[in-house]
Amino acid sequence: MEIDIENTVRSYGDMVLRLAVVNTKNMAEAEDIFQEVFLQLIRNKECIRDQEHLKSWLIRVTINKSRSYLTSFWNKFTQGFGEAEEVEDEEAIRVLFSKESLSDVTRAILEMPLKYRKAIHLYYYEGFSTKEVADILGKNESTLRCELSRGRKMLEKKLGEAVAL
Amino acid sequence: MIEEYVKDIENIHASEALILKTVQRAKQEEKRQKHSGAKIVRLGGAAIAAAAAAIIIVNFGIMDRSTYIINEIDGIETEGVRSSGLFKLKDDTENEMSEEEFEEYIGLDGEKLFESADFEKSIIVGETGTYLYEGDGIDISVKISKTDEVIPDNVRELKKSEIEGKKVRLAKDGNKYYAAGEGSDIEYFITVRCEDEKQFKKLIKEFLQKLK
Numbered sequence: 001m002e003i004d005i006e007n008t009v010r011s012y013g014d015m016v017l018r019l020a021v022v023n024t025k026n027m028a029e030a031e032d033i034f035q036e037v038f039l040q041l042i043r044n045k046e047c048i049r050d051q052e053h054l055k056s057w058l059i060r061v062t063i064n065k066s067r068s069y070l071t072s073f074w075n076k077f078t079q080g081f082g083e084a085e086e087v088e089d090e091e092a093i094r095v096l097f098s099k100e101s102l103s104d105v106t107r108a109i110l111e112m113p114l115k116y117r118k119a120i121h122l123y124y125y126e127g128f129s130t131k132e133v134a135d136i137l138g139k140n141e142s143t144l145r146c147e148l149s150r151g152r153k154m155l156e157k158k159l160g161e162a163v164a165l
Numbered sequence: 166m167i168e169e170y171v172k173d174i175e176n177i178h179a180s181e182a183l184i185l186k187t188v189q190r191a192k193q194e195e196k197r198q199k200h201s202g203a204k205i206v207r208l209g210g211a212a213i214a215a216a217a218a219a220i221i222i223v224n225f226g227i228m229d230r231s232t233y234i235i236n237e238i239d240g241i242e243t244e245g246v247r248s249s250g251l252f253k254l255k256d257d258t259e260n261e262m263s264e265e266e267f268e269e270y271i272g273l274d275g276e277k278l279f280e281s282a283d284f285e286k287s288i289i290v291g292e293t294g295t296y297l298y299e300g301d302g303i304d305i306s307v308k309i310s311k312t313d314e315v316i317p318d319n320v321r322e323l324k325k326s327e328i329e330g331k332k333v334r335l336a337k338d339g340n341k342y343y344a345a346g347e348g349s350d351i352e353y354f355i356t357v358r359c360e361d362e363k364q365f366k367k368l369i370k371e372f373l374q375k376l377k
Contacts, residue, residue, distance in 0.1 A: 097176045
């Protein structure tokens with residue numbers, strides 16, 4: 001498939017950046033990941049089959065690059081064990097979301113462990129089916145369903161109410 | 166409830182500056198790739214022979230300096246890694262790839278990957294391929310992907326060996342041996358069941374000699 005890089009960055013840029021932010025909770029890192037993802041696309045453009053494949057490829061590479069950041073020595077050294085536990089800092093929220101405060105549900109999702117956070121994001125925000133999310137994350141569909149269910153329970157516990165996602 | 170999350174997330178936008186910077190870098194990378202591709206085409210036969218000779222000399226030097234660190238490992242963690250277990254491939258096969266297609270995919274240019282083991286089967290799930298080889302007292306599973314992470318977390322943290330000038334993580338669990346690393350654009354995770362360490366080292370060396 002022919003890749004027009006400018007159109008691709010404009011079409012999928014927000015999706016890549018949002019996923020990187022949800023994964024890393026760090027705008028500077030998310031922007032670095034953003035650039036690396038599209039550079040990697042240029043290096044591997046011949047393996048992209050069609051638009052649908054391009055989208056899932058971009059998501060997979062964004063997740064992998066975010067994971068590399070979260071497990072990097074520098075990140076472990078500066079943030080403890082891989083990621084900030086909570087998004088409480090108002091300045092961080094302003095930088096990440098361009099707003100003063102977040103809804104309780106967003107805050108609760110961002111405070112979840114990464115594996116639940118990315119599953120919830122891909123399923124509820126990007127609108128993929130459980131089969132598609134499982135393929136993207138390299139998991140069994142039943143494992144993924146289980147993670148989504150646990151994720152909902154965690155949210156219920158945190159928010160103190162039944163979660164109607 | 167999810168609407169609130171969607172609303173918050175939709176406030177995140179790639180800035181025009183970030184888009185332009187990325188497009189500029191991507192175009193430079195495209196140019197660089199075209200340029201280096203053209204350069205290779207322009208190389209004459211003599212230059213290629215000279216380069217090949219140089220590679221052989223360099224490889225010979227490196228070969229002597231190979232360091233093998235085989236880490237003892239207690240099981241393989243497969244969190245986030247699909248069907249990585251040796252010989253326990255799942256039934257959700259979506260595609261199969263022939264030996265030739267696989268070798269072309271990893272850039273072997275018609276060479277056989279292992280001299281002492283024959284290609285048996287491949288299983289491709291999404292962007293990850295698992296390739297099984299079988300020889301006399303040897304079973305090998307080679308898991309490769311250009312986009313997915315195929316190396317289990319506990320292997321990623323192991324000390325690296327240097328073989329054929331390439332960094333690779335080696336591990337052992339009973340009679341199962343593991344090797345994990347990266348090629349120019351792939352990540353690989355190899356599981357070998359064989360008689361002894363010597364045989365494992367030979368197989369990995371063979372693999373690394375051929376890996377781009």
